[in-house]
Amino acid sequence: MRIGILTGGGDCPGLNAVIRSVVRTAANHYGSEVIGFRDGWRGLLEDRTTPLDIGAVDGLLTRGGTTLGSARVAPGLLRDGLDRMRAVLADHDVDVLVPIGGEGTLTAAHMLSEAGVPVVGVPKTIDNDIDCTDLTFGFDTAVSIATEMIDRLHTTAESHQRVLLVEVMGRHAGWIALHAGLAAGAHLTLVPEEPFDVEEVCRLVTARFERGDSHVIGVVAEGATPKPGTMALRDGGVDEYGHRRFTGVAQQLGFELERRTGKEVRTTVLGHVQRGGTPTSFDRVLATRFGLHATIAAHEGRYGQMVALRGTDIELVPLGDAVARLKTVTPSRLAERRAFTG
Numbered sequence: 403m404r405i406g407i408l409t410g411g412g413d414c415p416g417l418n419a420v421i422r423s424v425v426r427t428a429a430n431h432y433g434s435e436v437i438g439f440r441d442g443w444r445g446l447l448e449d450r451t452t453p454l455d456i457g458a459v460d461g462l463l464t465r466g467g468t469t470l471g472s473a474r475v476a477p478g479l480l481r482d483g484l485d486r487m488r489a490v491l492a493d494h495d496v497d498v499l500v501p502i503g504g505e506g507t508l509t510a511a512h513m514l515s516e517a518g519v520p521v522v523g524v525p526k527t528i529d530n531d532i533d534c535t536d537l538t539f540g541f542d543t544a545v546s547i548a549t550e551m552i553d554r555l556h557t558t559a560e561s562h563q564r565v566l567l568v569e570v571m572g573r574h575a576g577w578i579a580l581h582a583g584l585a586a587g588a589h590l591t592l593v594p595e596e597p598f599d600v601e602e603v604c605r606l607v608t609a610r611f612e613r614g615d616s617h618v619i620g621v622v623a624e625g626a627t628p629k630p631g632t633m634a635l636r637d638g639g640v641d642e643y644g645h646r647r648f649t650g651v652a653q654q655l656g657f658e659l660e661r662r663t664g665k666e667v668r669t670t671v672l673g674h675v676q677r678g679g680t681p682t683s684f685d686r687v688l689a690t691r692f693g694l695h696a697t698i699a700a701h702e703g704r705y706g707q708m709v710a711l712r713g714t715d716i717e718l719v720p721l722g723d724a725v726a727r728l729k730t731v732t733p734s735r736l737a738e739r740r741a742f743t744g
């Protein structure tokens with residue numbers, strides 16, 4: 403058998419570990435071959451490939467990023483390129499395609515699958531917002547990095563009796579903010595799922611200083627928004643791929659807080675540091691198991707599926723189910739942070 407593999411969307415610690423796992427499982431369990439398409443769907447459309455044998459994946463387990471590269475393609479171009487992609491796959495004798503990506507890449511994978519292309523998907527995202535899987539690799543790494551950074555912000559914030567706002571990633575879902583906030587003892591966590599009231603945030607800040615607390619740490623997901631009418635947030639529009647352009651919610655909230663409470667505020671935007679570097683051991687294991695089970699599914703002809711973590715087992719779920727909706731933070735998980743707010 404010949405497996406084609408590609409990585410799409412934003413990079414994520416653990417992508418290389420999946421690639422290695424697919425190649426090793428294919429070669430060692432099945433005597434199969436793997437070919438990589440460069441730069442996500444773009445490489446498949448443009449027929450840019452790289453052979454992947456055991457030697458090519460040496461050392462990949464621990465390396466961040468993706469050795470195959472990743473790029474975005476406008477979804478319309480992809481839909482128009484269906485026949486072209488089919489022809490490229492046939493030219494390379496690819497029997498099954500294993501796309502590794504977020505909800506965008508997996509939506510495209512579902513489209514190919516519906517068009518009859520044999521596909522087994524692997525979910526990736528640091529945001530942890532893909533449905534039908536308990537977790538995605540990259541999330542644990544991002545939370546670990548964010549936690550360490552927030553730990554460090556505590557000490558400088560208390561030295562100066564400041565409010566420290568830290569903006570973390572999370573376009574539609576506040577999982578990173580919620581988990582890093584809980585892990586690092588944040589006093590306030592703002593997530594996209596629950597628009598915030600700037601007056602309430604001001605009350606919390608003022609109350610903490612009035613009762614003698616030394617500082618405030620607020621974790622703000624990049625996709626958090628104020629309740630309508632409470633605070634203006636600059637509109638950045640959308641990019642050519644339909645993604646909302648962020649304009650720095652933490653910074654803008656910081657200005658408002660300083661103005662309204664008179665307290666000194668500093669803002670730290672963690673940005674891509676959350677996605678860079680080596681995956682945690684948890685993510686290495688999850689990525690390796692995803693790659694292993696995707697390769698088994700490919701050889702068993704279980705197409706149109708995505709590997710998923712359910713409890714401690716890796717299972718297969720229909721791609722259509724996985725991309726039907728995003729997995730956002732539930733009200734009950736949001737409620738858990740109340741005791742630690744303020």
Ligand SMILES: Nc1ncnc2c1ncn2[C@@H]1O[C@H](COP(=O)(O)OP(=O)(O)O)[C@@H](O)[C@H]1O
Pocket residue numbers: 410411412443473474475476477480481503504505506507508509510513527643
């Ligand atoms: N609705 C869609 N239909 C078809 N293809 C899509 C769709 N959304 C995204 N894609 C393709 O998947 C690529 C990656 O999606 P993107 O949202 O950027 O990253 P991720 O896979 O991490 O969610 C896009 O550049 C595009 O080519």
Ligand SMILES: O=P(O)(O)OC[C@H]1O[C@](O)(COP(=O)(O)O)[C@@H](O)[C@@H]1O
Pocket residue numbers: 411412413414504505526527528529571572573624677
């Ligand atoms: O690297 P880019 O293109 O600026 O994208 C940033 C976005 O990618 C992410 O890091 C990960 O999102 P995906 O895994 O869905 O691609 C988001 O948290 C963030 O908003």
Ligand SMILES: [Mg+2]
Pocket residue numbers: 411504505506507
């Ligand atoms: Mg996406």
